[in-house]
Amino acid sequence: MPIRSEVSWVGLIGLFLSSRLLAQSPATDAIDFDSLRQEAAVRLSEYLRINTSNPPGNELASARWLKEVLAREGVEGQILDTTELGPGRANFYARLKGSGKGKAIALVHHMDVVPADPKFWKEDPFGGAVKDGAVWGRGALDMKGQGIIQLMAFIALKRAGVPLTRDVVLIANADEEATSLGAQVFIQRHRDLIRDVGFLLTESDQTRVEQGKVRWFGIDVGEKRSYWQRLTVRGVGSHGSQPTPYNPVPRLARIIARIAAWETPLHLTPAVERYFKAQAQERTGRARIWLADPAAALRTREGRAWLLSEPERNALLRNTISPTVLVGSDKINSIPSQPQSISTSVCFRTRIPRRSGRSCYGSSPTPVPDSPSSRVACRPSIARRSTPKWCGRSSERLVACCRALPSRRRSIPAAPIDRTMRTRASPATAWRRIWSTMPNRTESITG
Numbered sequence: 515m516p517i518r519s520e521v522s523w524v525g526l527i528g529l530f531l532s533s534r535l536l537a538q539s540p541a542t543d544a545i546d547f548d549s550l551r552q553e554a555a556v557r558l559s560e561y562l563r564i565n566t567s568n569p570p571g572n573e574l575a576s577a578r579w580l581k582e583v584l585a586r587e588g589v590e591g592q593i594l595d596t597t598e599l600g601p602g603r604a605n606f607y608a609r610l611k612g613s614g615k616g617k618a619i620a621l622v623h624h625m626d627v628v629p630a631d632p633k634f635w636k637e638d639p640f641g642g643a644v645k646d647g648a649v650w651g652r653g654a655l656d657m658k659g660q661g662i663i664q665l666m667a668f669i670a671l672k673r674a675g676v677p678l679t680r681d682v683v684l685i686a687n688a689d690e691e692a693t694s695l696g697a698q699v700f701i702q703r704h705r706d707l708i709r710d711v712g713f714l715l716t717e718s719d720q721t722r723v724e725q726g727k728v729r730w731f732g733i734d735v736g737e738k739r740s741y742w743q744r745l746t747v748r749g750v751g752s753h754g755s756q757p758t759p760y761n762p763v764p765r766l767a768r769i770i771a772r773i774a775a776w777e778t779p780l781h782l783t784p785a786v787e788r789y790f791k792a793q794a795q796e797r798t799g800r801a802r803i804w805l806a807d808p809a810a811a812l813r814t815r816e817g818r819a820w821l822l823s824e825p826e827r828n829a830l831l832r833n834t835i836s837p838t839v840l841v842g843s844d845k846i847n848s849i850p851s852q853p854q855s856i857s858t859s860v861c862f863r864t865r866i867p868r869r870s871g872r873s874c875y876g877s878s879p880t881p882v883p884d885s886p887s888s889r890v891a892c893r894p895s896i897a898r899r900s901t902p903k904w905c906g907r908s909s910e911r912l913v914a915c916c917r918a919l920p921s922r923r924r925s926i927p928a929a930p931i932d933r934t935m936r937t938r939a940s941p942a943t944a945w946r947r948i949w950s951t952m953p954n955r956t957e958s959i960t961g
């Protein structure tokens with residue numbers, strides 16, 4: 515488990531211990547954070563050893579493991595949706611009861627991970643090795659590590675007998691890395707289980723740790739969305755021994771090269787500007803000057819080059835395009851005649867209004883031309899595969915709550931709480947989209 519994650523779960527427990535969420539009680543002082551930290555590493559190692567690569571997912575095994583862990587604490591969890599999600603798949607749900615004075619808080623993570631090829635790993639991605647002060651494995655960061663943070667916070671509250679003023683709900687979903695089917699099925703089938711949920715915390719941005727010191731706690735206020743497109747080039751098939759000008763493969767290669775070389779326009783949104791300015795506090799020299807006034811930096815050659823040299827900053831300042839899957843002929847000696855295609859991931863930057871709002875919002879993304887390759891001779895078609903979406907977040911209450919914590923709890927390192935931006939969508943997207951259709955919902959927050 516990376517240090518930043520350890521700090522985050524201590525912070526999450528601290529959040530629950532805040533008087534805004536819980537009744538004050540001596541029970542809150544009974545939590546042994548040192549022992550919980552050790553235990554969290556062990557639990558994460560176990561969790562990582564369950565291979566939930568998606569596809570196929572295999573989340574039923576991890577749901578069973580969560581159920582067993584909580585059963586040892588006297589909490590009865592539920593394995594759900596096994597039929598609807600298909601063989602080997604499941605969602606998971608558990609709840610700690612509070613007094614009901616406030617709306618419930620849901621801690622949500624996804625159990626599946628993206629595939630990992632052991633050839634490219636120093637450690638077995640599904641071995642859960644504990645080495646060099648970290649727990650190694652696919653999913654340690656995305657997002658079993660955070661799942662363990664939520665699980666240990668949940669367990670700590672139960673063990674300490676903290677008198678909750680609101681219920682705390684633990685949800686683990688299948689299939690976030692593919693279609694978010696797990697979250698969709700959960701919300702559609704179990705509205706009764708989340709009807710009283712007022713706040714939802716899930717995958718988030720980062721808490722930055724440098725040399726063992728927490729530099730800042732990050733709370734997302736916005737994220738970019740994907741805009742998937744498939745580009746198809748048609749040609750005339752023939753035998754590879756007799757090349758023709760109608761081979762679609764080199765045409766496609768030229769188009770991709772042009773798209774890759776295309777420098778999309780830069781836009782400094784207020785939320786990104788605020789994020790950069792917050793980072794300036796931790797920098798020195800010219801980096802500090804450029805981050806403190808990114809608008810001015812972008813007007814200079816040196817400042818602009820420096821800002822764009824870092825992939826995250828570059829992605830926050832513009833729409834980005836990443837060609838991903840490329841398909842040509844399926845036979846080595848044949849020039850393809852059928853449409854050949856690539857999938858290009860076209861990521862639209864979120865545009866956050868100046869004023870912080872209370873719900874999902876955003877303005878239209880900067881349009882990307884339908885066919886930047888229209889200047890080439892082959893005239894490809896780009897079929898839109900999904901509608902571009904964007905979202906902002908209302909996290910001001912969470913920011914305010916967390917800012918009140920460091921002075922109250924010695925277990926939380928003193929560090930600034932900053933609003934951060936994500937360059938990609940989180941599970942909150944699926945939850946927010948479906949949850950927004952529910953009656954009586956109040957507010958969704960990720961952090």
Ligand SMILES: [Zn+2]
Pocket residue numbers: 624656657690717941
């Ligand atoms: Zn994730």
